[in-house]
Structure formats: C-alpha cells, structure tokens
Amino acid sequence: MAVSLLNSYNVSDLCIGKPALRSLPPAATVADALSVLKRGGAAVAVWGPPDTNPNPTIVGRVCMVDVLCYLCAEENLSSPSSALSAPVSALLSDGSATLVQRVEPKTSVLAALDKLVEGAQYLVVPICNRSSPLGRKKHGSSFDFCWLTPEDFVRFFLNNIALLSPTPALPISSLGIIRPAEYTINHRAPAISAVPLLRAAVTAQSSVAVLSDDGHLVGEISPYTLSLSDESAAAAIAALPAGDLISFLDCLTSPPISTLRAIKSQLKSQNLLGMLELVEPDVLSSNSSTGSASSSGSESSGCESSDDEPTIRRVRRSGSYTARMGRKGEEAIVCHEWSSLVAVLVQALAHRVGYVWVVDEEFGLVGIVRFLDILTVFREQFRESI
16 A cells, blocks of 8 residues: 555655756866855756767766865866866766666656666756746756755655654664765874765765774764865865864854964975965955954854964864754764664754764764665565565
C-alpha cells in the first residue's frame, strides 16, 4: 500500500515553489561563475556546447567550493586573478555530467529516487519558463529548470513518515548507514592540504572533519559554510591551519581585523603574493573609520574585531561541539550511534546539511550518516514491500 501511495506522487510535486536554477553558457569564465555565486544560491548549472548537441544539456553543477579549490590549486596560487579568466569548464571534474541527470516532471518520485540511488547526485527538472517571454528560448530550451537534491527527497519522505514505519524509529546503528569518515584533517595541518578532500566531499555530498590530536571532532570545513563565502576564503585556505580556518569561517560575515592581518602576513611569508589580491585592501586598513565599521559589523555576527584579540583563535575543546546552531560555521552537527533515524533527519534538515557526524560519548569520531545512504535504506524498504 505504501508503494502504491508513493507512486501516485510525481517529481513535479517536489518542484512546487522551487526557483528556476541559474545557469551559465559554455563560453562563461570562472569569474562569471564567481559573480553569479556571490549573488546568492548554492550552485549554478553549466550548459554543454550547442555545436555538439542540437538540444544543449546541463553538463555540470558548479558551487563556491569548486571555485575556491580551483583558486587554491598549485598552478593558480601565484596568480589567482589570472585563473579567474579560465573557462568555467575548468571547474568541472571528470564525469561531472553523470552526476547531473534530467528527469521529466511526470516521472514518479520512486523512479527519480532510483536515479539518486544508482549514482546521480542532482536531478534537473524542466519547469514552465517563468523568466522569458512566450516562445523565447533560453540556451536552446523553451523551459526553465530547477534542481532536485537528496534534501528534497528527504523532506518529501519526512512528510510521509507514517508510510515508512517502523524504520524511522530505529537507531542508525541498526540500519548499517554509518560510514567511516573518509575526509578528515588534523587541526594543526595546513588547510590547503584539505583541498583534495573538499573536492571529494562535494562530490560525495559530505564534509571534511577537523580532528584534535587525540581524534576528537573539533569542527568541520563544511561546503555549506564555504558556499556563503567569497574569493577571500581562498586566501584563508592558503594561509591558515585547518583549526584556524574553521575559526575564520565562524566569523565569515565580519572577520576580525587581526585575523585578516594574520592571513596577509602568512601569505607574504609563504611568498603567495598573488593571493593578497583576494583579500579586500580596505578591510585591512587600520584607520578609525574602518575599525568602527568592523566593530559595528561584528555585533551582528557575534565576532570580536578588536586589535587586542589574539592573532588567530585556537581550536575549541571537543566537548563543546554538540550541534551547529544559527550561523556558527565551526561547530559540527553530531549525533550518536543510538540516535533514531528520524531524529537524525530532523537535525540535518534543520541545519540545511546533507549529513550528520556520528560521535561517541567523548566526541571521538565514529563516522558519518549521509542523506544518500538514508534514501538507499528507504528505497530498499519499498522494494521489499512490493
């Protein structure tokens, strides 16, 4: 009965109220992608070249982390400004086209779920063209498109939670969905060494855990938090240790002046002078008007900006990391092995992340639970009930 009820829902039901995705033509540059991403939104779609396909398709999805990792690539560290003129295709990884798949609005929710379980990371759905006059085509298509992500499917199933009983009430340890934490870095390690991990984490819809010397979870370098940043975060990644980077991200809207000066000093000492271009020079000025503005801005972000503050805040004690609340970028969302599946779902959705870290009573890192793994459990349950 549950399967028949769920089969009555189409993908179009998940698209209600979703905005049209933003997209870039094949000739766009990395700078174009950066400009669009800084105006808000998690990602931008990249169209394939029309000369190879009479009906152009979306060949990739680019987010702020892709831009930051590209700027921090070894070949771009000396001149990130020049790297911005590269074609946007430079941000796409091999096989990125297979991670984005198109589904039609009348596709059943369960059929679309199969695509995610089989390896797709994101789905694109054609919707009525809301932005162009009737008959006018955009990138060779008379439709707009919207993104569907694992989060959309998780929200859908949470709204139909009764059909999934008793699975949501079970502890996550009994469902076999706790994965080993693949992407971890010591808090003393250079943050730039996490760039390959960040690339992989974006593809896996995961995050990079920052660990203390004794293996306790002290924070994370989260793709979600980085999506709220701009190109100056690349300078922080290039200059800071991982533990200090999460402190920088915690005060992302108004970093302390002393922190920005420390970043500048580190870049100079490492002879990464090109990266200095990514740090706003007016923010680093020490005149009283700038200091006053920074102090005012810090009140809204909860970050001190006094010049008397230590250069870089050190990593917190692991016991303080229970959950990320509000916009605190350095605190990781955590649960325990005995947490129920529905509790983990609600926790992740409340904080707009697609994963939750699993820790023991001492905050030792046990693993991670991702939306994609939870959706796989749901799909297997439906198959068994057929």
